[in-house]
Amino acid sequence: MSTQALQHSSSQQLASFVRLNEGIKGVVLIAFQINIMALNAILLAHRAGEVALGFGVISKELRTLSVELTALMQALSSDAYQAVNLISDLLRRERRQRLLEATRGQLAAPLPALDTILAERLQVFQNRALQVREVRLRLLDRLEEARKLCQFGTAISRSAKIEAAYGREYGRALAEVSQDFDQKIQAILPSIETLCAGMQRI
Amino acid sequence: MKSATTIYQEGSHRWVVIARDQAKPGFVIDTNEYLISRDGDNLLTDPGGSEIFPAVFAALATVVDPMSISRLFASHQDPDIISSLGLWLDCNPQIRCHVSRLWDSFIPHFGGDDHSLQAIPDEGQHIPLGLGQLEAIPAHYLHSSGNFHLYDPDARILFSGDVGAALLPDDHNELFVRDFDQHIRHAEGFHRRWMGSNEAKLDWCERASRLKIDMMCPQHGAIFQGDDVMRFINWFAELPVGLSTFRHRRHS
Numbered sequence: 001m002s003t004q005a006l007q008h009s010s011s012q013q014l015a016s017f018v019r020l021n022e023g024i025k026g027v028v029l030i031a032f033q034i035n036i037m038a039l040n041a042i043l044l045a046h047r048a049g050e051v052a053l054g055f056g057v058i059s060k061e062l063r064t065l066s067v068e069l070t071a072l073m074q075a076l077s078s079d080a081y082q083a084v085n086l087i088s089d090l091l092r093r094e095r096r097q098r099l100l101e102a103t104r105g106q107l108a109a110p111l112p113a114l115d116t117i118l119a120e121r122l123q124v125f126q127n128r129a130l131q132v133r134e135v136r137l138r139l140l141d142r143l144e145e146a147r148k149l150c151q152f153g154t155a156i157s158r159s160a161k162i163e164a165a166y167g168r169e170y171g172r173a174l175a176e177v178s179q180d181f182d183q184k185i186q187a188i189l190p191s192i193e194t195l196c197a198g199m200q201r202i
Numbered sequence: 203m204k205s206a207t208t209i210y211q212e213g214s215h216r217w218v219v220i221a222r223d224q225a226k227p228g229f230v231i232d233t234n235e236y237l238i239s240r241d242g243d244n245l246l247t248d249p250g251g252s253e254i255f256p257a258v259f260a261a262l263a264t265v266v267d268p269m270s271i272s273r274l275f276a277s278h279q280d281p282d283i284i285s286s287l288g289l290w291l292d293c294n295p296q297i298r299c300h301v302s303r304l305w306d307s308f309i310p311h312f313g314g315d316d317h318s319l320q321a322i323p324d325e326g327q328h329i330p331l332g333l334g335q336l337e338a339i340p341a342h343y344l345h346s347s348g349n350f351h352l353y354d355p356d357a358r359i360l361f362s363g364d365v366g367a368a369l370l371p372d373d374h375n376e377l378f379v380r381d382f383d384q385h386i387r388h389a390e391g392f393h394r395r396w397m398g399s400n401e402a403k404l405d406w407c408e409r410a411s412r413l414k415i416d417m418m419c420p421q422h423g424a425i426f427q428g429d430d431v432m433r434f435i436n437w438f439a440e441l442p443v444g445l446s447t448f449r450h451r452r453h454s
Contacts, residue, residue, distance in 0.1 A: 106260035113269045
């Protein structure tokens with residue numbers, strides 16, 4: 001691949017990682033909202049007493065899920081930050097590589113010392129590219145973990161709806177909360193899918 | 203491609219100008235680089251921006267092993283002067299760059315570190331080259347606040363950075379000024395706007411007029427030689443520069 005093509009590819013990667021970081025911010029915000037909702041739901045279940053014991057357990061699970069999701073997103077964000085740094089460095093190196101290759105192209109006679117420098121720089125460049133690939137694979141693993149967590153969240157938010165039906169005079173309030181849970185979890189899933197798809201395209 | 207032309211030679215002591223890049227992109231200002239060699243020691247003045255590095259390096263390779271250039275001299279901190287430093291360091295990590303102490307923590311944004319940058323004190327200093335030496339002469343505020351010229355007393359050549367620079371039309375390719383009056387028209391606007399201080403200018407003119415100069419070599423445009431050197435110093439001394447002229451033009 002030519003240096004120019006590499007540069008274009010690195011620029012695309014940089015844009016993808018920056019987009020990933022923006023997407024992560026959206027998921028973290030929803031996870032925070034689930035956490036607050038779950039806390040309120042636990043208090044509501046406590047007030048409702050025995051009729052909402054199951055609902056209380058599910059709310060605690062959702063709260064734990066939101067904390068785990070936030071931690072996962074923070075790890076993802078840290079990986080994306082590392083990837084942005086690596087790719088920025090890669091872009092800088094690519095530019096220098098391009099200029100040094102242009103220098104070699106303009107020389108009237110070969111200069112072995114310059115050839116050695118170019119070969120050394122190419123080696124460093126390839127190592128950096130390998131590091132970016134490793135970070136990308138780690139990101140994909142974490143995104144897969146996040147997707148499974150959200151699928152689990154979908155299941156327990158449905159259980160919350162069922163539990164709400166047993167809430168007697170608190171039934172309506174519990175049903176509204178369980179509906180909100182479901183909507184929030186459903187909002188996260190497409191975001192995670194988009195992030196996964198974005199990473200797989202790189 | 204730029205070409206290398208020897209403008210002075212006395213034994214191993216040599217000045218070569220790297221100039222006139224016909225292939226450079228139009229949006230990049232043309233620059234002159236000067237290779238000063240003596241007793242196997244090589245120094246390059248204002249090595250230029252990173253975009254023209256290939257052209258400078260290739261032209262140098264026609265007259266010297268570019269890897270043997272051990273020192274750079276940067277008159278000031280502008281990108282067209284020294285943004286190629288990182289590339290020079292890629293080629294030779296041992297290269298040293300002499301520059302005003304004001305810029306030794308700014309230029310590393312282009313490349314290099316406290317090891318590769320050699321700070322010149324405000325009052326200037328001698329820079330050894332082979333068995334001889336060059337003089338870093340203060341030219342502060344012309345135009346940069348930390349600015350030096352490089353004088354070679356044995357060759358009687360002054361590298362004058364942006365002082366004496368001219369923005370020549372594409373069809374003006376001469377290396378030396380042939381017709382001072384014609385040439386200076388291309389220098390006037392540049393000096394009025396870029397040179398910020400009449401006081402600094404007069405101080406420089408007074409000091410430069412006491413030096414023995416056969417050639418005055420700017421970073422842009424053509425080289426002044428013989429009587430044209432003093433003609434330039436006198437012209438520059440008379441030229442209004444700085445903020446007052448800028449204000450005047452803005453309101454007129």
